[in-house]
Structures are given as structure tokens and as C-alpha cells.
Amino acid sequence: MASPTSGEREKVTSKLPGQLRARVKIRAAEHQFDMQDVVTQALQAWQQAGSQAVVDTSGAPPFSTWLPLGVYDTFKAHCADRKVSYIQGLAQALELWLADHPSPQEEHVATPHPRRRIMANQKGGVGKTALTAGVGQAYAEGTEHDGPARRVLMVDFDPQGHLTTQLGVDNLALDSDSLVKHMTGEAKGDLADLIVPIEDERFGDRLYLLPACADGFVLDVKLSTIRAREAALERALEPVEEGFDVIVVDCPPSLGLSMDSAIYYGRRRDEEKTGASGVVIPVQAEDSSADAFTLLTGQIEDLRQDMRLEIDYLGLVVNMYDSRRGFIATSSLQAWEDIGDPAVVAVVPDRKEQREAVRSKQGLLVYDPKCDQAAAMRQIARTLS
Structure with missing residues (x-):
């Protein structure tokens, strides 16, 4: 009033x-x-x-x-x-x-590295793929209020290939080159040759995908046999980094060596400012997400201590939230907000548009750019700019 x-x-x-x-x-x-x-x-x-x-x-x-x-x-x-x-x-x-x-106090410092967002949670179904696709699109779209459009590479690091399928792209064949083969030294060509554009006028020539391959199911076994395995993902992606402003990695639901490699890739490099790169953790407002969060942060802390790394938590995203589900949902959301560090950077509502976008094999910001979930993806991109 x-x-x-x-x-x-x-x-x-x-x-x-x-x-x-x-x-x-x-x-x-x-x-x-x-x-x-x-x-x-x-x-x-x-x-x-x-x-x-x-x-x-x-x-x-x-x-x-x-x-x-x-x-x-x-x-x-x-x-x-x-x-x-x-x-x-x-x-x-x-x-x-x-x-x-x-x-x-948080002005960005230009570095030769792209900003790296590692979407991680070993619990399946929390929305890592939806978040990777949505935030990647938001970065590439750019608006007057959301900041400049950026060159974005989305990496489907999950052998299930949900991100690849969702965006209407074919998974890489088992007998072809793949990200896994580049990580383990078995590749025959250039990684850049595997990257495909996601074409839509909203994104110009700025949005790209590195598709998944089913050989990722044996990645942990292969990584156990190579030296400096934590740096394997970084070694594979380094040749293409200069072509992108942001790299978003959709991680598998795992706590294995592949996750170690993804977390290491998101570490703060010597030239980077705090928060320039790091881990984003999608969760849901229910109890099992809290258990998974504890396991993941334990793995991150172990890597921090064992390898003396600086790994920044970029924030929590409470996904598929619906207060109508009652006390479990509302109290869980409050519990996430009470953590404080990492902070809840967004609450993404549970709406049908995301599911419809997946079914139609379109990005959310293409399928329904004005829906609540699309607005949430833009907010996350702004917050993690």
C-alpha cells in the first residue's frame, strides 16, 4: 500500500x-x-x-x-x-x-581462460542437464539486462547423453573419436572436429555442444591407469578453450575419478579471480538431495586438501521447486538457504515447459523464451556472470 x-x-x-x-x-x-x-x-x-x-x-x-x-x-x-x-x-x-x-569489489579480471561452470551432483534427476542447457543458452543469448552475449561450449560429460539428445544432436559413435579418447590419449583427430553448433537466431554463432559418447561408462576404469588423471579433462579441453568465453560441463551422476577430473577442471587457476570458475550444485527441495550434497562436498574438500587446490562453490540451484508440495518442500528450501555458503543463487520452479522442450528436442529458451524457467536460467547466468 x-x-x-x-x-x-x-x-x-x-x-x-x-x-x-x-x-x-x-x-x-x-x-x-x-x-x-x-x-x-x-x-x-x-x-x-x-x-x-x-x-x-x-x-x-x-x-x-x-x-x-x-x-x-x-x-x-x-x-x-x-x-x-x-x-x-x-x-x-x-x-x-x-x-x-x-x-x-568483484569486478572481473580479464584472463586467458574461459569461465568454467561445473554442474555437479552425483544424485540423478536433480536437473544438471536442464541447468547446463538453460544457462548455456542464456549466456549465448545475451540481452540488454542479462549482459553481453558470450561464446559458449556445453560439454556433455555424462555417458547417458541426455544433454546431447535433449538438444537434438546424435551421440558420438563408439568407434569414433570422443572426449573420453582425448582424455585417455587414444584419440586420432582434433577435439574441435567433434564440436557441433546449436543453431538458432537467438544465439547467433555462439552456442556449441561437445556431444556425449557411451564410452564414458568405462572412463573411470581407464583413468585409473593413466598418470595425472585429475587433469585429464583439462588436457582434453585445453586445445579448444581459446574459442569460448564460457564452458559449461554437464557431469555424470558419479563420485568416481571422472568427477575428480571435472572438479579439478573447475578449480581456480593462478590468474583467475575468486568465483570466476567453479562448481554449481543443482539440488531439489527434498531429503535425498541433502544426503547427496554432503557426499559431493566431501569429495570436493578431499581434493582441496589432498592437492591443495582452490575450488570455488558458485552456488546452489534449487530445481523443480513447488511450494504446493507442502512442508517437505518449504522446509527443505529453508534448509538450503540456511547453509549460506554455498548460497542459493536461484529457485527454479517446476513447470511443464522444460519437459515439453525436452520432448520437442529444443532448448528451453528456444521452445518458450518467456516462461518462468527461462527467466530463472537468465537470472542464474547473470548471477554467475
Whole structure:
């Protein structure tokens, strides 16, 4: 609600998650902005940006600020058009403002390396493939608000080949060259020859896939026989790195040597800034994801200590979330948010569009670029920019 005052502004009262409010307050101070000006900018940008990812606002405490006359009325009209609550619209707007105003303390340092996002969780069915495809597309798409379009390579490191199939590409034949053969020194050609474009006008000539091959099912056995096996994935991908700004790796549901190699590939290299590359962990709001998370982080910590590596957690993505599933879902989401480090960078709603995109063998941002899940993928790309 808004109450008019005698000046040029009116007091607006709403609700806002405490953690989001704290982040905005800190970022506003870093940029020397007044909070009421931040909210004004955020609401106006949100109205121009289109659909955004859903923000969890359950239990949000009251929040108030002063806005120029008419700003809040216009905002409420846009909320009605988008069928979102005023609280949800405000939260989305401020998340968008944060993405558009990165901290001066976190400015990117140019390096000769692509940014590497390792999508990892040994539990199957948590959405690693959907996240790899969606975020890869979001990076390649680029918009005024989501940042510049990037050259992206998606690596299907899972021998089941779900990413490859989902994008309408054939898996590599067993008797052909493959990523596995390049990792184990058995390849006869160049890895670049295996990479295929994902063609759509949304992505220009910027989105590519390294398809899967079923020989990945024996990768752990083969890695056990080679030297410096943790660096095998890096050695294989290094010849093509210079052609890409971002490399997104869809990992298999495994805790074996192949996962060691993927985690090692995502380590922070000497020239890189903290958070430039690292591990993204898709989870679901249910108990078995928590058990899997403990196993994966244990493996990462072992590699950190044994090899003295710097491995950054880029964040948790709570996938296929639906609060209508009741206490298990809502309490699990709260438990993920309570971890704090790694932080929950997005909550992706459970919607039919992702399943329909898979069935149609199209990327989500091609099949339905305006759906809630597509907006969530763009939010993740912004957050992990």
C-alpha cells in the first residue's frame, strides 16, 4: 500500500526477504546510492525487462521506502499484467538491480581462460542437464539486462547423453573419436572436429555442444591407469578453450575419478579471480538431495586438501521447486538457504515447459523464451556472470 505525503514522494509499504534487503543495502552503499533511488530504478528496470525468475518471499518481514508519485501505481499495474503479487514483483526488481549493479569489489579480471561452470551432483534427476542447457543458452543469448552475449561450449560429460539428445544432436559413435579418447590419449583427430553448433537466431554463432559418447561408462576404469588423471579433462579441453568465453560441463551422476577430473577442471587457476570458475550444485527441495550434497562436498574438500587446490562453490540451484508440495518442500528450501555458503543463487520452479522442450528436442529458451524457467536460467547466468 502507499500513503501520499505533502512532498514529491509517497511512502510505500510492502514486504521483502531479509537477506535480499541486506544485499541491496550493502550494494547501494557501495555505489553510493540512496535506498529509495535504488528501489525506483529497480521497479522501472523490472517493468522493461520482461518475465523474471520467481523469488522465494515466504516469511518476508515488512519493508517501506519513499518513491516518486506515480511510480508505485505504474508498478502495480505491471504486476497485475504479469499476474504476480506486489511483494514478488518488488523482490524480482531488486534481484534484477543487483545483477545490473555488480559490487565494485568483484569486478572481473580479464584472463586467458574461459569461465568454467561445473554442474555437479552425483544424485540423478536433480536437473544438471536442464541447468547446463538453460544457462548455456542464456549466456549465448545475451540481452540488454542479462549482459553481453558470450561464446559458449556445453560439454556433455555424462555417458547417458541426455544433454546431447535433449538438444537434438546424435551421440558420438563408439568407434569414433570422443572426449573420453582425448582424455585417455587414444584419440586420432582434433577435439574441435567433434564440436557441433546449436543453431538458432537467438544465439547467433555462439552456442556449441561437445556431444556425449557411451564410452564414458568405462572412463573411470581407464583413468585409473593413466598418470595425472585429475587433469585429464583439462588436457582434453585445453586445445579448444581459446574459442569460448564460457564452458559449461554437464557431469555424470558419479563420485568416481571422472568427477575428480571435472572438479579439478573447475578449480581456480593462478590468474583467475575468486568465483570466476567453479562448481554449481543443482539440488531439489527434498531429503535425498541433502544426503547427496554432503557426499559431493566431501569429495570436493578431499581434493582441496589432498592437492591443495582452490575450488570455488558458485552456488546452489534449487530445481523443480513447488511450494504446493507442502512442508517437505518449504522446509527443505529453508534448509538450503540456511547453509549460506554455498548460497542459493536461484529457485527454479517446476513447470511443464522444460519437459515439453525436452520432448520437442529444443532448448528451453528456444521452445518458450518467456516462461518462468527461462527467466530463472537468465537470472542464474547473470548471477554467475
